Amino acid sequence: MHLIKIAFLLSFLALSQKSQVQGAISSELDHHLRCLEVVTDAGALMIENSITAIKLLAECVGYQPKLTLNGSVLRFIRLAHQFAKKAIYDRPECLVQTFTTAVGLIRPIIAKFDSLRCFDD
Template sequence: MHLIKIALLLSFLALCQKSQVQAAISSELDHYLRCLEVVTDAGALMIENSITAISLLSDCVDFQPKIKLTGSILRFIRVAHQFGKKAIYDRPECLVQTFTTGVGLIRPIIAKFDSLRCFDE
């Protein structure tokens, strides 16, 4: 039993050498941070262009809300539901165009993410 404790203690001390642990952690951490940076870049790009995309989609489907946006959250949900129905059922080509534009925006970022091989471990 004492030999196991001594072996574990020596193993722990060997792992705690600063240079070895820093090298192992920093390379992995750096890789994951680069992957996370690419994901946040994609999210920021989508957020930046979301208002413009919704505005263009609204113009394309010729959406005129039947109720005003003032008031409760339920009214907002109703307007969003009406907008979604009109975009999906009446003018699906506008929705496809919006998604195609979005994919075109993040395609370079996806290529960068794939080149980093973030999920290959």
């Protein structure tokens, strides 16, 4: 497994060298890397704000589960199901507010992604 990781790292470093990647592949690869950077920025922003969003959603919905430290995975899945059911059926406006906030967070990144024209051939 370690040999695969080392080979992947060395391959990536070889591709990263500007002198190695010239011509048509260079500009195309650079464009794809910029698009990938924008996507990872959006993912990082969503992950960074996910805990706060879930806490705010739980407060809005009024969900307070009884947590125990020795709970199983099945219990965690049940709690997540109860939370989702309460958010969707009882207080859908809280869910809409959470999604609206998330869209507002990534709107500048979406604009940057669109300006790069990543899906155009």
